[in-house]
Amino acid sequence: MLKRYSYLLVAALLATATARAQTAPPETRPLLGFEPASAATELQLEKQFDAQLKADNLRQWMKRMAAHPHHVGSPYDKDNAEFMAALFKSWGYETRIDVSYVLFPTPKLRALELVAPTRYVAGLAEKPVAEDATSGQTAEQLPTYNAFSKDGDVTAELVFVNYGVPKDYEELERRGIDVKGKIVIAKYGGSWRGIKPKVAAEKGAIGCLIYSDPKDDGYAQGDVYPKGPFKPETGAQRGSVMDMPTFPGDPLTPGYGSTKNAKRLDLSKATTLTQIPCLPISYGDAQPLLAALAGPMAPADWRGALPIPYHLGPGPAKVHLQLAFNWKTEPIYNVIATLKGSTLADEWIMRGNHHDAWVNGASDPLSGMVAELEEARALGELVKTGWRPKRTIMFCAWDGEEPGLLGSTEWAETNAKAIQEHVVAYLNTDNSDRGFLGVSGSHTLEKFFNQVGRDVPDPEKAGMSIIERRRAYDLVEGSPDAQKDARDRPDLRIGALGAGSDYSPYIQHLGVPSMNVGFGGEGQGGEYHSIFDSFDDFTRFKDPTFAYGVALAQTMGRCVLRLADADVLPFEFQNFSNTVAKYGTEVKQLAETMRTETDKQAKLLTENRYEAVADPTKTLLPPKAKEAVPYLNFAPLDNALLKLEQSAQAYAQARKANSTLPAGRQKELDQLLYQAEQLLLSTEGLPRRPWYRHQIYAPGFYTGYGVKTLPGIREAVEERKWAEADEQIKRTAAAVERFSAQVSRAAAVAAPGPAQ
Structure with missing residues (x-):
């Protein structure tokens, strides 16, 4: 239970959020990537979208899809894929089932x-x-x-x-x-x-x-x-x-x-x-x-x-x-439903969730899958009113995620060239229940997502957005860094992506800007990957009214709508620059801390005092002596981060000075923006695992799902591979410089006057 001051803090934040809502009417709120007139149109469209969402649809679809086990190779796995494909078709989507054959x-x-x-x-x-x-x-x-x-x-x-x-x-x-x-x-x-x-x-x-x-x-x-x-x-x-x-x-x-x-x-x-x-x-x-x-x-x-x-x-x-x-070898069934864009059809917004489970899988993954289905249905209703997205929207239901991201990875590897040419962003969900917003992803989308979360009300806290409720949680329960960010940063800092769901091949192998979103923290339980992950369990202990399922649909629906209809894609680079600089500080501090600890340990071992200090009972062996930590040359990374800061600032200034661009320059700018993330890839990949090519985010070699930021540098330091650390500093710096140069090109296109 939270202490009394926690409730006071939440109450204060609630009052602040309400005051903000009163002083900034929704129709006047700025939207990143939208001119004022089109922003007003977009906000009105989102009201229509929200009005379409029905919790009972989520309930009925989950009950139907969780009625039997649907693991890879089971009859009900295929049956669920065909059921979803029929729904997408009925809502007006061009729909197909792509089949892969996997171990x-x-x-x-x-x-x-x-x-x-x-x-x-x-x-x-x-x-x-x-x-x-x-x-x-x-x-x-x-x-x-x-x-x-x-x-x-x-x-x-x-x-x-x-x-x-x-x-x-x-x-x-x-x-x-x-x-x-x-x-x-x-x-x-x-x-x-x-x-x-x-x-x-x-x-x-x-x-x-x-x-x-x-x-x-x-x-x-x-x-x-x-x-x-x-x-x-x-x-x-x-x-x-x-x-x-x-x-x-x-x-x-x-x-x-x-x-x-x-x-x-x-x-x-x-x-x-x-x-x-x-x-x-x-x-x-x-x-x-x-x-x-x-x-x-x-x-x-x-x-x-x-x-x-x-x-x-x-x-x-x-x-x-x-x-x-x-x-x-078993077939797996990826459902791909497409709504073609009206004017920018060759720019694709991908929205995905997996549909396979270890057993009945009500929470994991159907809690996220049914929200995605309801988003797609609601967009289909908007199409009936005459709306059509500017950019193409693709809804994906992946198979084979549980055994190892099989469906999403094989689809990404099969279609890699088209994905890198066309996909603007990949938006992922997985299991979700009651509680607090959780979001991780490309930090070039951080400001965009903060605006999305600002406009979604929390189901349990009247007058408070999902972003503000998360900020309140971080202020009370977060780590010292999270508490400081919640106090000092205007934007909620989103997490970094490691592994564990279907975004991994898109961001870490192909360099597609990606996000993973869900709610949790109040739907406690031990049903994970067991026979008890059922409709009965979910509706008793997870999200009985499906209120947070609807909130997830509202959140991800806004992400899809805004990316699909923005005048210019809503990427922003100053938050990314700030975050990567933070990662740089962390790896330097890691090396310094290891040096201090190694020196202290060596002194104790030399003086034969380690047992007396660390183990008065003398039941432990002293640790093995470790090689001294050298001073690494972080100058290439520091110089690259400075260039990143300058290019990010230049782009922000250009967009502020020139919010309106002719159609040709908008399209040129779009491509520079969404393909920038690909420049953070290295062709060599990470040491001993070249499939992972992103130089900023990767799952840890010994953490699995958990992310390692600046992974090439960080893991070389942790594993005391000093020559490799020097090489990875240079390789990471080169990737950051490539990215910065792309942002500078985007700033030149966005600047007032003729294209440069």
């Missing part, structure tokens, strides 16, 4: 048992509940498993590794514990699931188990399902463990589309499969295994909420893990 393994054998010091056979099954109408569809459900785990039959001692991230293994090493030849058991959380078997294999483990501890996801949070929303004893999280930080998409067609006749790698050559067998289990199945461990007690912050002492092992617990999979 999708399903389990044919799963076995886990504790063989010493006692015996326990894991159930590996989720127990249906009477209160959930679809949880008992056992014959149609995929069992609990990790897709793209390796086949294997292993028996070994067990070691508890906390969340199984690199720093956890450092703690084990300090306790003299080696996982080589062992099976590890890790908690969900702390990183994306695929990082856990990846790091375990690097450390020499031969198998990996992953469970959700009730401290993080279960009865320690509140009542479990169906009484409450949290994970019950038999609940388990399915999910892919493909090495997506290397590349997403079909493992057998790396970098090119998996069309029916595409050349495919032999399975033994696929580099994004795990190197060891990996299996998710429930906390009910995890408890007997953990209870059988001996050895040192786990650090206090590693211990969960199970009623057992948390020991590290290894042993005497010994487990047998056996997995075998059907390595089949």
Whole structure:
């Protein structure tokens, strides 16, 4: 519960938001990219759009589409695609279903048992509940498993590794514990699931188990399902463990589309499969295994909420893990619905959400998919009144997202040339529920999105926009940096994109400006990737009235409408410049902090004082000595950031001085604006993962979904690869300079007078 001052703060922000609304009537609010007259027309159109939105449509579509499991390869997955295609066609869209053929393994054998010091056979099954109408569809459900785990039959001692991230293994090493030849058991959380078997294999483990501890996801949070929303004893999280930080998409067609006749790698050559067998289990199945461990007690912050002492092992617990999979190629169905633009048809606005799920998938992904459908329906109604978008709008329903962004990646790789020539922006949603706005994306769209969010009312806070409610949350609950930004910046700072949904191929491989938007924070629960992600669960605990589903449709509908109809595309570069400069400061501070810590550690080790300082009980080994951190040359990056600041300012001044451009220059400017992001790509890509080409944003090699900004530099510094860090500074600086030169060209076209 928020403290009393939190409520006072929210109340103050509510009053501020209301005052702003009173002093700035909606019809007079400026819109980035619109001249005053066309801005007024646009705002009126958005009122008509809002009037069309109906929560009951979202409810009925979710109930229908979540009625059966619809994973890749299932009959209902195809049925849902055909259902959506029929809807789009009925609303006036040119609609087709594009089919790709992808590797999708399903389990044919799963076995886990504790063989010493006692015996326990894991159930590996989720127990249906009477209160959930679809949880008992056992014959149609995929069992609990990790897709793209390796086949294997292993028996070994067990070691508890906390969340199984690199720093956890450092703690084990300090306790003299080696996982080589062992099976590890890790908690969900702390990183994306695929990082856990990846790091375990690097450390020499031969198998990996992953469970959700009730401290993080279960009865320690509140009542479990169906009484409450949290994970019950038999609940388990399915999910892919493909090495997506290397590349997403079909493992057998790396970098090119998996069309029916595409050349495919032999399975033994696929580099994004795990190197060891990996299996998710429930906390009910995890408890007997953990209870059988001996050895040192786990650090206090590693211990969960199970009623057992948390020991590290290894042993005497010994487990047998056996997995075998059907390595089949399955069709996936991407629904593409197009509304052609009237005057700028060769500029495309793409709006996407995936439709496949691990089981019934009401929250993930249908909460976002049904909002997208309602946006498309409402736009179809506007067309009936005589409106037509200037630019082409494409609504996409992706298949195969859950196993590894298969549908969106394969479609992007198949159509890469057309995408880079025509796509203005890609707008993504995924699962969404009640609560606070969450938005990440290209910071060239940050000011644009702030104007969108300014004009969408929050469903639960009358008189407050979704942006202002998010600002209130950041002021109270945010990190120190988020609190400072919320106080000091006129615009809400949006997050950076890592991985985890279908925007990844568009921004990180092809350089398309992208955004990912949703709501959350109040629809708590442990249904994720389980049989309990159902219509019954969603309508009880997530968004019962679909009010936030409508808010999502209002938000994304405005994004689509404004991008489609703007006189000049609403890109802005000063916020981007400010944000990238912040990233530059962070990587420099990272290197300096590492230098200070390394010097301090070296001094303590030299003086043989480390144990006395860090471990008075003398039960830990001293850390290994680390190489000194050199002084890196950040001058190329600093100079590039200065050029970026100057070009961003020049463009802002040009647009301010000249808001009206002739049609020919508008089109020339548009292309310069939306293709600028492509200049932040490098042809070489990131070290050891060339598929990721963006030099500003990428998923972390050891974080998975989590973003690394200035990734080439940051990860080289974190991994103490100093020569690589110097090279990545130069490469990143070159990308920023290319981008700055494009912004300067845009400023010249936008400036008053004849085109320059």
